[in-house]
Amino acid sequence: QKEVEQNSGPLSVPEGAIASLNCTYSDRGSQSFFWYRQYSGKSPELIMFIYSNGDKEDGRFTAQLNKASQYVSLLIRDSQPSDSATYLCAAPSGNTPLVFGKGTRLSVIA
Amino acid sequence: DTEVTQTPKHLVMGMTNKKSLKCEQHMGHRAMYWYKQKAKKPPELMFVYSYEKLSINESVPSRFSPECPNSSLLNLHLHALQPEDSALYLCASSPQGRGGQNEQFFGPGTRLTVL
Numbered sequence: 001q002k003e004v005e006q007n008s009g010p011l012s013v014p015e016g017a018i019a020s021l022n023c024t025y026s027d028r029g030s031q032s033f034f035w036y037r038q039y040s041g042k043s044p045e046l047i048m049f050i051y052s053n054g055d056k057e058d059g060r061f062t063a064q065l066n067k068a069s070q071y072v073s074l075l076i077r078d079s080q081p082s083d084s085a086t087y088l089c090a091a092p093s094g095n096t097p098l099v100f101g102k103g104t105r106l107s108v109i110a
Numbered sequence: 111d112t113e114v115t116q117t118p119k120h121l122v123m124g125m126t127n128k129k130s131l132k133c134e135q136h137m138g139h140r141a142m143y144w145y146k147q148k149a150k151k152p153p154e155l156m157f158v159y160s161y162e163k164l165s166i167n168e169s170v171p172s173r174f175s176p177e178c179p180n181s182s183l184l185n186l187h188l189h190a191l192q193p194e195d196s197a198l199y200l201c202a203s204s205p206q207g208r209g210g211q212n213e214q215f216f217g218p219g220t221r222l223t224v225l
Contacts, residue, residue, distance in 0.1 A: 095166065
């Protein structure tokens with residue numbers, strides 16, 4: 001099975017800074033990419049998805065996709081303590097609807 | 111209605127019990143999923159139903175038995191579980207099973223403890 005790789009962190013950023021979360025994937029056939037936020041003890045919440053190369057912005061979140069480099073990232077502008085969570089990158093691969101990375105733990109320090 | 115609901119929120123069962131987890135969505139989604147998630151790990155796919163038919167079984171032990179009574183409901187029947195089956199069980203749904211609109215939306219999960 002193809003893989004989705006993330007740095008497990010923790011990634012610590014000060015409040016108000018930009019948090020940059022990165023993900024690489026090995027299946028060149030993957031066409032769609034998803035970012036989920038998961039607070040401790042809660043279920044994953046879909047925050048962004050991206051299908052095309054380039055940037056996609058939604059409020060303070062920007063997803064970036066580079067299919068040539070097999071790289072997808074999530075930028076969080078003006079980070080808030082409430083953004084502290086684990087961020088999961090996911091992509092379909094083969095017959096598996098979604099393969100998840102192991103997640104990056106983000107800590108925003110007030 | 112834009113959410114996936116799951117019941118119960120918490121479940122404690124013995125190894126000889128039989129119990130069921132329930133999941134419901136009213137978004138008109140045609141694919142539904144069961145995942146298992148252990149602490150500090152990503153969700154692990156168990157089963158996929160697409161258009162009410164089981165399309166993926168990720169070699170899950172037979173003590174877990176899924177059922178899709180209709181396009182809005184998904185059950186997971188549990189029997190003779192082991193303590194290592196204790197985990198957060200997540201249900202998800204997506205507009206379609208594969209390709210196209212496959213963004214998955216998760217329910218709040220059932221926290222299962224097997225004694």
